[in-house]
Amino acid sequence: MTTFALPCSSTADSPPAADTQRASRSRRTAELFAAAAATEDPHEREQLLEEVTLLNVPVAESVASRYRNRGIAEDDLAGVARLALVKAVRRFDVGSGHDFLSFAVPTIRGEVKRYFRDSGWVIRPPRRIQEIQTGIAAVESELSGRIGTSPRPSQIAEALGIDLADVEEALAARGCFSPDSLDRPVGEVGDPSVGEFLGAEDPGQDAAEARAVLGPVVSTLPERDRRILELRFFDGLTQREIADDIGVTQMQVSRLLTRILRDLRRGLESPGVGGS
Template identity: 55%
Template structure:
């Protein structure tokens, strides 16, 4: 940290302590004026805390507003007789207000409460471990760092898109400006409706003799007429009709059983 920044922080702490002490000794409008001065003096601190939570799916202006309201709450609730370092009290208060806002208002798709509460910690741990390890941490390393279960960390990482899920009509990038996620989705497979029937009938078809199986294939897969089927398997058209009825009855009974 630069010397000028350190000096600025030191002066802010001293001035904050002085104003809070006077506010404590005052009443009514005088106290409110001192507290307002403390709020204005530390708005940059609130903005710095809020900045750490930008880019997580909630507008930055909303997060900043929550941080400023948290600052007001911290100023109103601080007791100089308990400790003279206001920021040691205020910064955790601001973080708590922002995390509570994320938990209560930031989810478009609401996962379980346990996942909501751990998600912010996982994001923070990822940043810290990336700096320490020089690479992205594995879920197991995050779980060990936070002393929580691996499945909970995996669920929290999977829930990162629940704040603002991408619209199926949204463009993915400038290179894909004309292509939305919906454009990449497959069309309805015409065989989907019959998939269950195919799975159920496959082992039953294997029980048929070669002629009966060929009759079924010609009629229902190649759409041949009864006359064409009879010519290929060497029977009359009337016999094809009786064969089909007999084969289908056999398949129905096996399927029911």
């Protein structure tokens, strides 16, 4: 079987040459499909369908290229598009009377959009916002080329025929695909990074919460019990040092701490203590 030269997808053809190339690809694709439908040899049929796939790889890559720079690696998008092309080749009904590309392009585009929907979001916004973002992407470049600058949200809303508030909400959610790095400077190069402005956990927060909860219960304890708690948990004394301070044995301090902690647990479990 003769091989068919695969056209390069990156060739910068003039419009007439590109049209000629598309027409040639379409004719050759139809010939290959017709031959695959006519043959009774499964191996030959597989070779013909594989040639159809290779011939139309530039089409799949062209569809994928329309979705680049949106937070997903170009190689991943191209891979999804090529796989969708393979599915389209296998599912195409030669007897439908339609051109293959009229079936393949929507199939590839649908698979790429589905990949965005299922895999692209870091934080998944509502489906309505996702659909509006897709619409924005479709008209944004066209508007930019027409007016010579980035379109305003109001211009995008007018082009899509939707409310300005919906466009603004969708634009605000754009970072859900690819959030900014915490290492990105907040201004010029050399400025502090975004991460430096994030709050850290306050080590005193837990202690403050514990004091707020335990305060009413601790206030009900005898003075010596409160003294033992202060020496142990605020001053950090050992049981031996506490025993010397209050004039008892270390064993007695251990028993006292066990009993005090038990009393505190019971106090916290009692209705109306530290509650609303």
